[in-house]
Amino acid sequence: MKVALFFFIVLYQIIKIMDFNVYDVALAKQFENASIKSMPLVAWDIYSQIFFQTNMLLLDVHSLHQIASKNQWKSMWDFKESLQEETVIVVTDAKLKIVFASKNIQKMNGYEVDEVIGKSPKMFQGAATDLQVSNEIRQAVLNKEPFEKNVINYCKDGSLYKCHIKGFPIFNHKGEVTNFIAFEKIAA
Incomplete structure (x- = not known):
């Protein structure tokens, strides 16, 4: 009952x-x-x-x-397929503030969606995060290029996890970057 x-x-x-x-x-x-x-x-x-x-x-x-509709994204992904594969999707605005995180983020790192909205993805990084990898990601973002990296991130409870990230700039029909999207999974 x-x-x-x-x-x-x-x-x-x-x-x-x-x-x-x-x-x-x-x-x-x-x-x-x-x-x-x-x-x-x-x-x-x-x-x-x-x-x-x-x-x-x-x-x-x-x-x-x-x-995607609000920001007039030029390209689209099959979000349903990605989420079914237990991929966490994080979307930031052009200034790298998180505007969306899929609800399964809590399963990956313990954070609720409301806790990450408006913050930078750097919130998941810490002392064990490789600075070279972080700099490579930062450079790809500045150059408005896709990237694929493994990075050590931190869970809400302070424990570590290795995260495989595929990140992409998202352009509107005018060719302007409106968002960045990251498809994240626990790396083996």
Whole structure:
């Protein structure tokens, strides 16, 4: 009974955030692509977790599309595929202040989305971060060039993790850099 109540509370909160049409389309797509069309009653707790994760992914994708539209991005990525691969997506403005972080950032480094918005990605760096790698990333950003690097970052609790970052400048239709986007994963 608690699982069902949790499911409906989460569903109600998601519906409040999302437009009903977006929700209906997303739900239809999920069931359309699913190999199993129905779930036995004993699997509701598992199903609700997957349903919740799918809706969080769709909210992230929707937010990314809004940022892209607002800033008139010249190119687009398949955000849904990236997020399904447990890739964290971080978007900064042209001044390198974080304007978006996918909700799965908390799983990677312990930070909630609200804790990183408005801050610089340098917040994840510290004494163990290789200065040469940081300088190479900084130079690529200044030159408005893509980069791919492994860097030692810090979790919220102070522990270290090796992060593989693919970063790209994002240009609008006028050729101006409006944002930078980074696709981040835990490096092996």
